[in-house]
Amino acid sequence: MATRARPAPTRIDLAPRPLPALSGGPIDGRRYWCRDFMAREWDAIWTRAWLIGGLASQVARPGDFFTYDLGRENILVIRGEDGRVRAFYNVCPHRGKRLVMAEEGQARRLSCSYHGWRFTSTGDLGFVPCPEDFAGGNPCGKLRLEEVKCEVFAGFVWVNLDPAAPQLADHLGPVGPQLALYRMEQMHRTHWVTLEGDWNWKCVQDNFNESYHLPFVHPQTRFVMEQSYRDCQFDLYAPHGHARMIMPGARPSRALRGHVDTVLEMMRTELVFWGLDPEDFRDDPSAIRAALQVAKRARGAEKGYDFSHFHDCQLTDHVHLTIFPNLSFSLKPDGCIWLRADPHPTDPERCYFDMWYFTWFPEGAQRYYAYSMGQEVDRTVRAPHQRGKVGEFSCGPGIDQDVAIWSEQQKGLRSRGYRGGHLAGQEARVRFFHDTIDRWLEGQRLASAAARPAR
Ligand code: FES
Numbered sequence: 001m002a003t004r005a006r007p008a009p010t011r012i013d014l015a016p017r018p019l020p021a022l023s024g025g026p027i028d029g030r031r032y033w034c035r036d037f038m039a040r041e042w043d044a045i046w047t048r049a050w051l052i053g054g055l056a057s058q059v060a061r062p063g064d065f066f067t068y069d070l071g072r073e074n075i076l077v078i079r080g081e082d083g084r085v086r087a088f089y090n091v092c093p094h095r096g097k098r099l100v101m102a103e104e105g106q107a108r109r110l111s112c113s114y115h116g117w118r119f120t121s122t123g124d125l126g127f128v129p130c131p132e133d134f135a136g137g138n139p140c141g142k143l144r145l146e147e148v149k150c151e152v153f154a155g156f157v158w159v160n161l162d163p164a165a166p167q168l169a170d171h172l173g174p175v176g177p178q179l180a181l182y183r184m185e186q187m188h189r190t191h192w193v194t195l196e197g198d199w200n201w202k203c204v205q206d207n208f209n210e211s212y213h214l215p216f217v218h219p220q221t222r223f224v225m226e227q228s229y230r231d232c233q234f235d236l237y238a239p240h241g242h243a244r245m246i247m248p249g250a251r252p253s254r255a256l257r258g259h260v261d262t263v264l265e266m267m268r269t270e271l272v273f274w275g276l277d278p279e280d281f282r283d284d285p286s287a288i289r290a291a292l293q294v295a296k297r298a299r300g301a302e303k304g305y306d307f308s309h310f311h312d313c314q315l316t317d318h319v320h321l322t323i324f325p326n327l328s329f330s331l332k333p334d335g336c337i338w339l340r341a342d343p344h345p346t347d348p349e350r351c352y353f354d355m356w357y358f359t360w361f362p363e364g365a366q367r368y369y370a371y372s373m374g375q376e377v378d379r380t381v382r383a384p385h386q387r388g389k390v391g392e393f394s395c396g397p398g399i400d401q402d403v404a405i406w407s408e409q410q411k412g413l414r415s416r417g418y419r420g421g422h423l424a425g426q427e428a429r430v431r432f433f434h435d436t437i438d439r440w441l442e443g444q445r446l447a448s449a450a451a452r453p454a455r
Pocket residue numbers: 092093094095096097112113114115116117
């Protein structure tokens with residue numbers, strides 16, 4: 001019997017996942033500062049996992065390239081004259097000099113500045129000075145740059161240093177289709193910050209794996225979203241190691257008493273944009289969420305949106321994906337906060353934190369107000385890469401509050417007095433993240449965890 005191809009999903013699956021078996025006990029502080037642990041992570045995770053190196057739009061034309069720092073390595077991604085995107089170690093095979101020094105650019109040929117070897121955009125050695133002087137004959141056409149696995153998906157270029165790695169789709173599992181439905185390849189990067197932080201990379205991923213901190217780190221959110229874990233959905237995708245949170249938005253937290261003026265003021269711009277009068281909700285601000293969903297559904301097309309592939313809750317709520325090992329996506333139909341923590345080359349107590357904001361411009365709009373960033377952005381203005389230390393550049397009002405935590409947390413994690421933490425139930429994603437690290441350190445990357453009933 002002929003098998004029918006399964007149709008691509010048209011909407012994300014909102015069904016809660018059963019909670020996988022999780023470990024208990026302390027999460028050792030040493031994993032945030034121990035050099036041996038850092039070396040084990042390098043061997044078992046960073047050189048094995050699918051990682052986002054950059055944007056597909058950075059390599060739109062043949063000869064476009066960008067480079068990506070990953071620990072001690074630097075990866076070169078280039079679209080060849082044959083139209084294919086490839087990734088290579090950014091290393092000259094002659095005597096090891098870094099080949100490309102620029103962060104991004106356009107080149108028909110890649111020339112090494114040491115002895116002048118030249119490579120084609122497909123990675124082949126095309127020219128060497130004195131080709132007759134090599135014992136084995138002219139190396140051109142025989143040597144190539146060392147290739148790295150590479151796939152283009154959801155608007156990103158993903159790389160993997162492990163030649164035996166599974167396909168990206170297998171690594172992403174159920175979160176791949178969820179990501180694809182947000183059509184991020186049609187969004188524009190309108191904010192691009194890289195901070196060198198004095199904390200271990202896992203502080204970042206831990207932080208975005210829990211919302212327990214919201215009332216204290218982001219107190220303003222109680223006016224516009226539901227902070228209580230009882231109203232949120234947390235999903236752990238075993239064995240892949242990814243996680244999802246769905247948090248109701250466009251309404252004040254149930255625990256909030258009063259502050260109606262603040263609630264209406266914070267939501268005013270969005271309500272007016274969608275043809276709603278904030279004063280209509282003065283008696284019951286909790287009704288905003290449903291009303292906004294109806295308004296967006298009714299007026300989406302006239303405003304230049306296509307919401308047909310979204311559930312109503314995605315029009316107002318906060319859908320947050322953490323993808324193992326180092327990525328977070330806060331997804332909205334009109335934009336995405338994208339976060340990445342990369343390891344420092346040598347120091348476990350430092351890392352690189354990337355924050356990109358993607359804006360989905362409505363059909364025909366050149367300028368758009370990005371609510372998450374609190375700023376108006378322009379489709380035709382390419383975001384500059386802002387690189388520096390913490391405090392030198394803003395990651396937007398919400399993420400800046402997260403960044404302000406980690407230096408002080410790292411100091412505590414380094415203390416002899418830290419006994420490995422004590423997690424709340426709603427921090428299960430943190431536990432799951434560390435359990436996944438442990439599995440990878442043991443070489444069991446896609447090993448199944450036994451499911452147990454949801455709590
Ligand atoms: S190291 Fe590149 S040409 Fe010699």
